Amino acid sequence: MAKLRLEDVAExxxxxxxxxxxxxxxxxxxxxxxxxxxxRTMKELNYxxxxxxxQMTTGKTQLIGILVPNVANPFFGELASTxxxxxxxxxxxxxxxxxxxDAAKESRYLQQLLNHQVDALIIATHNHNIEExxxxxxxxxxxxxxxxxxxxxxxxDNYAGAKLATETLIERGATKIVHxxxxxxxxxxxxxxxxxxxxxxxxxxxxxxxxxxFYGDQAQRVATxxxxxxxxxxxxxxxASNDTDAALLLQIARQRNYRLPDDLQIIGYDxxxxxxxxAPDLATIVQPIAKMANATIDLLELQLKKQTLPASVIxxxxxxxxxxxxxxxRR
Amino acid sequence: MAKLRLEDVAExxxxxxxxxxxxxxxxxxxxxxxxxxxxRTMKELNYxxxxxxxQMTTGKTQLIGILVPNVANPFFGELASTxxxxxxxxxxxxxxxxxxxDAAKESRYLQQLLNHQVDALIIATHNHNIEExxxxxxxxxxxxxxxxxxxxxxxxDNYAGAKLATETLIERGATKIVHxxxxxxxxxxxxxxxxxxxxxxxxxxxxxxxxxxFYGDQAQRVATxxxxxxxxxxxxxxxASNDTDAALLLQIARQRNYRLPDDLQIIGYDxxxxxxxxAPDLATIVQPIAKMANATIDLLELQLKKQTLPASVIxxxxxxxxxxxxxxxRR
DNA sequence: TTGAAAGCGCTAACAA
DNA sequence: TTGTTAGCGCTTTCAA
Numbered sequence: 001m002a003k004l005r006l007e008d009v010a011e012x013x014x015x016x017x018x019x020x021x022x023x024x025x026x027x028x029x030x031x032x033x034x035x036x037x038x039x040r041t042m043k044e045l046n047y048x049x050x051x052x053x054x055q056m057t058t059g060k061t062q063l064i065g066i067l068v069p070n071v072a073n074p075f076f077g078e079l080a081s082t083x084x085x086x087x088x089x090x091x092x093x094x095x096x097x098x099x100x101x102d103a104a105k106e107s108r109y110l111q112q113l114l115n116h117q118v119d120a121l122i123i124a125t126h127n128h129n130i131e132e133x134x135x136x137x138x139x140x141x142x143x144x145x146x147x148x149x150x151x152x153x154x155x156x157d158n159y160a161g162a163k164l165a166t167e168t169l170i171e172r173g174a175t176k177i178v179h180x181x182x183x184x185x186x187x188x189x190x191x192x193x194x195x196x197x198x199x200x201x202x203x204x205x206x207x208x209x210x211x212x213x214f215y216g217d218q219a220q221r222v223a224t225x226x227x228x229x230x231x232x233x234x235x236x237x238x239x240a241s242n243d244t245d246a247a248l249l250l251q252i253a254r255q256r257n258y259r260l261p262d263d264l265q266i267i268g269y270d271x272x273x274x275x276x277x278x279a280p281d282l283a284t285i286v287q288p289i290a291k292m293a294n295a296t297i298d299l300l301e302l303q304l305k306k307q308t309l310p311a312s313v314i315x316x317x318x319x320x321x322x323x324x325x326x327x328x329x330r331r
Numbered sequence: 332m333a334k335l336r337l338e339d340v341a342e343x344x345x346x347x348x349x350x351x352x353x354x355x356x357x358x359x360x361x362x363x364x365x366x367x368x369x370x371r372t373m374k375e376l377n378y379x380x381x382x383x384x385x386q387m388t389t390g391k392t393q394l395i396g397i398l399v400p401n402v403a404n405p406f407f408g409e410l411a412s413t414x415x416x417x418x419x420x421x422x423x424x425x426x427x428x429x430x431x432x433d434a435a436k437e438s439r440y441l442q443q444l445l446n447h448q449v450d451a452l453i454i455a456t457h458n459h460n461i462e463e464x465x466x467x468x469x470x471x472x473x474x475x476x477x478x479x480x481x482x483x484x485x486x487x488d489n490y491a492g493a494k495l496a497t498e499t500l501i502e503r504g505a506t507k508i509v510h511x512x513x514x515x516x517x518x519x520x521x522x523x524x525x526x527x528x529x530x531x532x533x534x535x536x537x538x539x540x541x542x543x544x545f546y547g548d549q550a551q552r553v554a555t556x557x558x559x560x561x562x563x564x565x566x567x568x569x570x571a572s573n574d575t576d577a578a579l580l581l582q583i584a585r586q587r588n589y590r591l592p593d594d595l596q597i598i599g600y601d602x603x604x605x606x607x608x609x610a611p612d613l614a615t616i617v618q619p620i621a622k623m624a625n626a627t628i629d630l631l632e633l634q635l636k637k638q639t640l641p642a643s644v645i646x647x648x649x650x651x652x653x654x655x656x657x658x659x660x661r662r
Numbered sequence: 663t664t665g666a667a668a669g670c671g672c673t674a675a676c677a678a
Numbered sequence: 679t680t681g682t683t684a685g686c687g688c689t690t691t692c693a694a
Contacts (some may be wrong), residue, residue, distance in 0.1 A: 005671055016681045019675060029679050030673095046466065051446040052386045053671035061383065063426075063447075069429075070412055074605055074688050077408035081429050082399055088428070093443060095394075096402075096427050097419070098412050098450075105419075112424060113381040116394075135377070220607075244608040251611045274405050277549075277575040279608035280582045336687055347665045352689055359690095360663050384687035387670050 004047045013041040041124040045067035050076050055117065062092050064300075066122045067106060068097045074274035075289065076124060078145070081284055082293035083122060090297075092119070101215040103127040121301055123147060129242070137301035152303075154295045161317040162195035165267045165285050166237045168319060169205055172326040174237025174265050175203065178228060180249065181241040182214040192241050192269070197230040208232065212245065221245065225252050236264050243268040243275040243284055250282065252323060266324040276320070283322040288315050335378045335426045340628055344372040359591050378499035386448065388648060396444035397630075398437060401429045402468050403510040405605035407455060410474070413624035421628075423450070432546040434458040441467070451631055454478060460527065472627050483634075484643040485626045487618040492648040493526035496570045496598045496616050499650060501534050505568025505596050509559060511580065512572040513545040523572050523600065539563065541574065551570055552576065556628040562582065567595050574599040581613065581655060597655040607651070614653040619646050 010017045023026045023038040055061045059321035068076040085092045110132040124143035133147045144155040177198045197207040210228050212221045240246035246268025258264040271286030295313045341348045354369040386392045399407040413427045430437035441463040455474035464478045473566045475486040510527045531538040539561050543552050543645025571577035589595040602617025626644045
């Protein structure tokens with residue numbers, strides 16, 4: 001069962017290759033009769049066009065490369081999934097790469113995606129100084145990350161989100177509020193930490209931040225958070241910059257017999273489906289993943305049509321109340 | 332900045348196209364001098380081979396298609412991520428598709444992947460009666476799903492896992508144990524339910540199962556689980572066939588003032604990283620995702636080398652103790 | 663050790 | 679409305 005070629009279909013149908021090609025691509029003038037004949041023949045032979053050869057001639061691959069830190073992380077899994085669904089409808093297939101925190105892997109990936117002639121790139125990784133982006137000459141959209149002056153960035157409002165988290169804790173009566181964040185040069189960089197600190201100071205409160213390595217292991221985080229409780233046993237509010245840290249803090253707090261939300265209030269960040277389902281009690285700032293994906297697709301379409309784009313799109317976040325926050329007095 | 336071709340490199344270096352090709356592929360006899368010359372030229376010109384053209388001639392794309400229900404689901408996100416990491420090291424890029432519960436989408440995806448000449452396929456979807464698999468003529472590995480008589484299946488031991496869950500509950504003193512599962516023709520089909528029922532009967536207990544639609548919405552699940560508690564307020568053990576259901580049951584039970592694990596013990600299924608991090612209290616049966624990915628890769632390598640394969644690989648699951656199970660008396 | 667030339671399966675002028 | 683033909687950028691005989 002050797003692979004069928006367009007030529008085989010042409011022969012079987014008694015027409016030329018060009019005609020078959022026209023039928024496949026619905027291009028040019030065609031008689032109903034020929035269309036039917038060719039389509040029937042293709043079906044009978046179970047012919048499927050070789051996309052590689054099509055790509056060879058058209059120069060378009062209908063392939064989009066998506067680079068994320070890791071689809072195992074629900075945030076990026078949900079993002080990649082939403083992007084993929086949109087792109088599939090638009091006729092694109094998606095090559096996903098998990099760059100991890102590995103700049104070398106990201107570089108290699110990028111090269112390979114370019115070799116594969118992807119039509120566009122969506123980049124949601126956190127590595128820095130990847131020079132391949134500098135002279136890449138194709139549509140690129142960056143998610144929550146600056147890549148190059150002319151590459152648009154889609155992000156949710158990290159500053160406003162952290163401010164909202166901090167203010168909510170203050171509003172609900174927390175007076176000693178600690179923040180945990182990833183070491184910078186990662187993810188959202190320092191926006192969230194800065195917003196937390198500014199908000200605290202605006203309320204004449206002292207900011208206290210504990211940093212952990214986003215790519216470090218769990219033991220390291222457990223140690224840091226235990227240190228937090230040891231050093232600040234009177235903490236009554238915690239703003240964690242991601243939900244998994246918040247869940248861990250919640251667990252440790254319960255083990256240490258803090259009553260939530262009476263003794264201690266906790267608010268996380270991200271608000272993925274996974275955290276909603278697996279940790280429904282956790283209050284959190286919800287990043288609008290679906291909207292971020294939509295905005296990415298919109299910009300990509302514009303860019304593919306060579307239209308001008310905004311330099312960045314910043315989308316609003318929302319608060320999800322769990323049971324780790326006290327009830328809002330004003331309601 | 333028109334795309335550079337191999338021919339441009341050849342001209343610039345003053346050699347033939349064949350020579351440049353040989354250098355790129357390290358094939359045939361080459362003098363050190365030519366190698367250096369050509370490599371220098373490629374670097375200077377910042378040339379990168381067009382993978383599409385390479386694919387055109389070699390017939391190999393170095394592309395692997397992976398079809399999952401949804402990478403937004405942590406189980407499949409983690410699986411896809413692990414697979415991708417392995418495959419990248421082996422020189423493959425990965426085309427991932429989210430087939431959802433949509434058989435039509437799965438069919439179309441499959442066709443497109445075949446059109447794109449993927450070298451192999453890894454299928455972890457749950458849709459049925461997709462005829463494209465019947466005459467697909469390339470290496471395929473199925474994960475937790477039967478596709479065709481000669482396509483090997485990788486899975487974890489669903490029967491043993493459900494048995495372990497049920498027996499653990501019994502061992503820890505639960506006497507009225509309810510099971511929640513997805514409607515069949517999904518995922519693991521009926522293995523888990525069957526094991527639960529058989530185990531219950533073996534202990535002279537009455538099996539009670541509540542089924543929900545895996546792709547249904549949250550409200551539907553909440554309703555079903557509330558019904559469960561209404562109809563069986565004296566339930567003291569629940570085995571849920573996935574962790575998100577278990578987390579929801581846990582939440583509802585707490586709202587209804589069950590004390591865990593004293594009044595009620597709960598055990599979930601899957602044990603993803605995400606559930607470990609976001610719901611650390613939840614006891615669960617852990618599927619060995621990494622090992623499943625490893626086994627998949629091993630079989631794929633064998634198949635790519637045309638070697639014979641086992642019909643299936645069944646990997647053992649383990650119990651993760653959270654705090655929703657009573658302590659094991661025997662320890 | 664290197665080069666010339668054919669061909670991979672398709673599309674797109676151009677002709678008819 | 680359909681056919682002929684020249685590539686697309688690469689690899690691979692075959693010859694030198």
